[in-house]
Amino acid sequence: MDSKISRRELLTKTSVVGAGLALGSLSTASAIASDSEGRNTIGASIRRADFKKEKHVPVIELPSRIVAGQPFDLTVSVGKDIPHPNTTEHFINWICVYFKAAGESRVTELAKFEFTAHGESPMGTNKGPAHSDPHVSARMRLKKSGTLIAVSYCNIHGLWESAVTVTTV
Ligand SMILES: [Fe+2]
Numbered sequence: 001m002d003s004k005i006s007r008r009e010l011l012t013k014t015s016v017v018g019a020g021l022a023l024g025s026l027s028t029a030s031a032i033a034s035d036s037e038g039r040n041t042i043g044a045s046i047r048r049a050d051f052k053k054e055k056h057v058p059v060i061e062l063p064s065r066i067v068a069g070q071p072f073d074l075t076v077s078v079g080k081d082i083p084h085p086n087t088t089e090h091f092i093n094w095i096c097v098y099f100k101a102a103g104e105s106r107v108t109e110l111a112k113f114e115f116t117a118h119g120e121s122p123m124g125t126n127k128g129p130a131h132s133d134p135h136v137s138a139r140m141r142l143k144k145s146g147t148l149i150a151v152s153y154c155n156i157h158g159l160w161e162s163a164v165t166v167t168t169v
Contacts, residue, residue, distance in 0.1 A: 045158065047160050048162065056084065058162050059162065060148055060162060062166065069143050072139070074111075076136060086131055087119060088125035093114070093153045094114045094153050095113045095136065107149070113134070117130040144168060146165075148163065
């Protein structure tokens with residue numbers, strides 16, 4: 001992939017969600033890209049892609065019908081079609097889910113999930129008894145339609161996002 005094309009796509013597709021990110025992980029983010037005004041922003045460093053071709057993209061799964069104000073279960077995962085390694089050296093550190101209500105500029109953080117076991121062991125890397133894979137569910141209630149946004153962080157490959165439109169009935 002041409003890095004200039006990729007960067008241009010990044011700038012045009014990530015400007016909306018930059019403000020609401022998990023700032024606590026900023027210090028571990030790798031390359032910081034610039035936005036269209038030349039500023040180094042976290043939003044400009046988040047990549048999007050087709051999850052069927054790129055293993056880092058978080059996949060949001062929802063019920064087909066969401067009733068305003070009623071609970072539903074959201075599932076989000078990384079590696080749905082192409083598994084991510086999830087080893088001691090290379091793992092998904094966290095996923096955050098945000099909601100941007102229709103007609104509002106503010107983003108609400110809905111949930112954050114941290115994955116903390118990657119096969120670590122005193123006997124060596126990947127010899128530990130447990131791995132926490134990045135596949136989680138949480139119960140939500142939305143009072144109105146909008147956009148759900150998931151952002152994931154890989155310790156090697158940085159920040160990735162996806163978004164789905166939610167229409168409540
Ligand atoms: Fe990765």
